[in-house]
Amino acid sequence: MKQKQHGFWDDVKKYRSLLLMLVPAVLFFLLFAYIPMSGIILAFKQYDYTGGVFGSPWNGWDNFKFFFNSGDAWRVTRNTALYNIAFIVVNNVVQIFAAILLFEVAGKWFRKITQTVLFLPYFISWVVVGAIAYNLFNFDVGTINVLLKGLGMQPVDIYNTAAYWPVILVVVSAWKTLGYGTIMYLAAITSIDTEMYEAAEIDGANIFQRIMKITVPNLMPTVIILVLLAIGNVFRGDFGMFYNMVGNNGLLFSSTDVIDTFVFRSLTTSNEIGMSAAAGFYQSLLGFVTIMLANYAVRKYDKDRALF
Amino acid sequence: MILSIIGYVTLTVLAIFCIFPFILVVSSSLSEESTIIEKGFQIFPSSFSTEAYSLLFKYPEEMLRAYGITISVTAIGTLFGLFLTSMTAYVLSRRDFKWRGRFSFFFFFTTLFSGGLVPWYLMIVNYLHLKDTLLVLILPLLMNVFYIIVMKSFMSSIPDAITESAKIDGAGDFRIFMQLIVPLSKPALATIGLFIALAYWNDWYNALLFISKSELMPLQYYLYKMLGNMDGMRKAMMASGAVVNTDLPTESLKMAMTIVATGPILLAYPFIQKYFVTGLTIGAVKG
Numbered sequence: 001m002k003q004k005q006h007g008f009w010d011d012v013k014k015y016r017s018l019l020l021m022l023v024p025a026v027l028f029f030l031l032f033a034y035i036p037m038s039g040i041i042l043a044f045k046q047y048d049y050t051g052g053v054f055g056s057p058w059n060g061w062d063n064f065k066f067f068f069n070s071g072d073a074w075r076v077t078r079n080t081a082l083y084n085i086a087f088i089v090v091n092n093v094v095q096i097f098a099a100i101l102l103f104e105v106a107g108k109w110f111r112k113i114t115q116t117v118l119f120l121p122y123f124i125s126w127v128v129v130g131a132i133a134y135n136l137f138n139f140d141v142g143t144i145n146v147l148l149k150g151l152g153m154q155p156v157d158i159y160n161t162a163a164y165w166p167v168i169l170v171v172v173s174a175w176k177t178l179g180y181g182t183i184m185y186l187a188a189i190t191s192i193d194t195e196m197y198e199a200a201e202i203d204g205a206n207i208f209q210r211i212m213k214i215t216v217p218n219l220m221p222t223v224i225i226l227v228l229l230a231i232g233n234v235f236r237g238d239f240g241m242f243y244n245m246v247g248n249n250g251l252l253f254s255s256t257d258v259i260d261t262f263v264f265r266s267l268t269t270s271n272e273i274g275m276s277a278a279a280g281f282y283q284s285l286l287g288f289v290t291i292m293l294a295n296y297a298v299r300k301y302d303k304d305r306a307l308f
Numbered sequence: 309m310i311l312s313i314i315g316y317v318t319l320t321v322l323a324i325f326c327i328f329p330f331i332l333v334v335s336s337s338l339s340e341e342s343t344i345i346e347k348g349f350q351i352f353p354s355s356f357s358t359e360a361y362s363l364l365f366k367y368p369e370e371m372l373r374a375y376g377i378t379i380s381v382t383a384i385g386t387l388f389g390l391f392l393t394s395m396t397a398y399v400l401s402r403r404d405f406k407w408r409g410r411f412s413f414f415f416f417f418t419t420l421f422s423g424g425l426v427p428w429y430l431m432i433v434n435y436l437h438l439k440d441t442l443l444v445l446i447l448p449l450l451m452n453v454f455y456i457i458v459m460k461s462f463m464s465s466i467p468d469a470i471t472e473s474a475k476i477d478g479a480g481d482f483r484i485f486m487q488l489i490v491p492l493s494k495p496a497l498a499t500i501g502l503f504i505a506l507a508y509w510n511d512w513y514n515a516l517l518f519i520s521k522s523e524l525m526p527l528q529y530y531l532y533k534m535l536g537n538m539d540g541m542r543k544a545m546m547a548s549g550a551v552v553n554t555d556l557p558t559e560s561l562k563m564a565m566t567i568v569a570t571g572p573i574l575l576a577y578p579f580i581q582k583y584f585v586t587g588l589t590i591g592a593v594k595g
Binding site (some may be wrong): 180 | 318416506577
């Protein structure tokens, strides 16, 4: 005797309208994320146009060997990680600093105006940032060199000197994200219980003590979570930033080439599809491992904040 | 007292640091070319000229076409993106939906691991055949897992009772979404809509990869092209009927183009900024 079970197809029927509503999103992520994932086999193939992704002959680990023996692998990995670590440290410190100042000293209208101005760079494209950089750093007519010449000093050839770029890129990143982060931290500070401040004031705490003993410790959970989540992306470069700031300037590669620009260049300029697929696969793996580690750390710290 | 003076001074310095480059670009775009060549880009221009702008607007066809592309892509993309994002988020926010966890992970996993640039590129060019189409500027930015998650957490805060009672009244899931959930989610829709619109407006990357026809160039990519290639600018101007035999004021023209391409964002910015702030604040507090 058979008993009718509550099966899979009954659920499909039950949720058919909800499932139907998910169809576009599922299709989207299949087409633009999941099916391309299968393309990682390209990293192990000698790509040719007639064969395509699946018809091209295998060549084992050759693409990886080529990538790691080229001398670029170490350089781009190091640059990507170091830039992101510098961005995380500098951006968060400046943002927290600005948020505390806005909260502590600024009057209402001053706070509003400052917030608006600080947020401005967030809204413009990296192309426009590139144009601004050109305006500042150009050898002949750039503002910085105009100032240096005005002071009787030698102009500096910024676009041809690799050593300047780590500083420039860190400053630009801080500049572009300042408003966004400041608002996030300001929101976190505003949600701190005001009674704590009142009690501290009654006890005669000065502004420094208030900041160090109340604001900063209460911000730490937010900071730690945001930093851990950012660490998960330490091997992902901001392509728009690097590409618009330095473009394909080979003279600067030693200090500006990151995995993303390297992969892009190998794909579009030198057309080394197999090798750039291998480098992309390598980046995805590094990213996956760091996200897992960061998530593990978040989970240890605060279970509710973990990604999964 | 001294502390607040230090605070005000520091914040003012930070604010100047943020706005200074913009002022520099504006004043450069309004300088005479000869002054720039001679003295460089200056904060307070020692000459004034609107020549760069009048040149830009004399033969505006290319620029206007780029504007048209960007505006249509932004409008279509934001509309569909917002609709699909919120619809997906609604299903994932339904606590009675048995597979919500599985589908959430299906979407979320794409942020953990990807095939990388090359397979994605080949998929779009060789298999979907989207190169040099308007669709390639719209589709890749249509949905973003982060926006779905933000929207989902907002919708989760809408009481279940609303969905329940509507169901008892015989409303279907889609109708509940359109007639009840969407109106209740206006703050989240405004915020995410602005984020999507900004991403479309500032996009140049998809054009860099997939657009080679000049008539499909969006604004930012057009600007990118012109900044790197003033010869292209010259050709474009000649093609649109200009007689350009003398030197173009390239430096001030570059800056004027930057201003024109940024213009709408800068003009709309003070008005939309507060929605961003509200949205970010909601997101930060809720975590």
